[in-house]
Amino acid sequence: MQLFDYLSGFAAKDKVNVYVCPDDAIRIKAFRNKEPPAVSGGYYLRLKKGKEVEIHDWDIVCNYEPELERIFQLKNLIHVATDEEKGLSSYEKSYTRLWEIRGIIDQSFFREE
Numbered sequence: 001m002q003l004f005d006y007l008s009g010f011a012a013k014d015k016v017n018v019y020v021c022p023d024d025a026i027r028i029k030a031f032r033n034k035e036p037p038a039v040s041g042g043y044y045l046r047l048k049k050g051k052e053v054e055i056h057d058w059d060i061v062c063n064y065e066p067e068l069e070r071i072f073q074l075k076n077l078i079h080v081a082t083d084e085e086k087g088l089s090s091y092e093k094s095y096t097r098l099w100e101i102r103g104i105i106d107q108s109f110f111r112e113e
Contacts, residue, residue, distance in 0.1 A: 004053055011049035018045040019061065035099035039064040068096050074104065 015030035
């Protein structure tokens with residue numbers, strides 16, 4: 001019960017991304033929807049606040065690094081129509097961070113028309 005009270009404190013502050021890292025000095029870290037720092041290993045919890053806090057999603061994290069080892073370049077090889085007139089084209093650019101690629105995927109597949 002104390003764990004969910006502790007997690008509800010994070011959810012009340014809109015910190016719904018929680019990392020539990022047993023090897024770090026600060027074992028429980030919470031973030032808003034922003035890029036998390038490097039995590040050596042542990043557990044990821046996605047909280048959902050409502051009447052009561054609930055663990056909406058979870059996963060095991062192993063050696064998360066926000067920087068990519070090599071530059072990622074997205075190319076339009078199959079010539080899909082782009083939204084250049086709207087300024088939404090993500091092709092022919094170089095990306096060095098995982099968070100940038102997350103934004104491209106969200107924009108391309110989950111945006112509302």
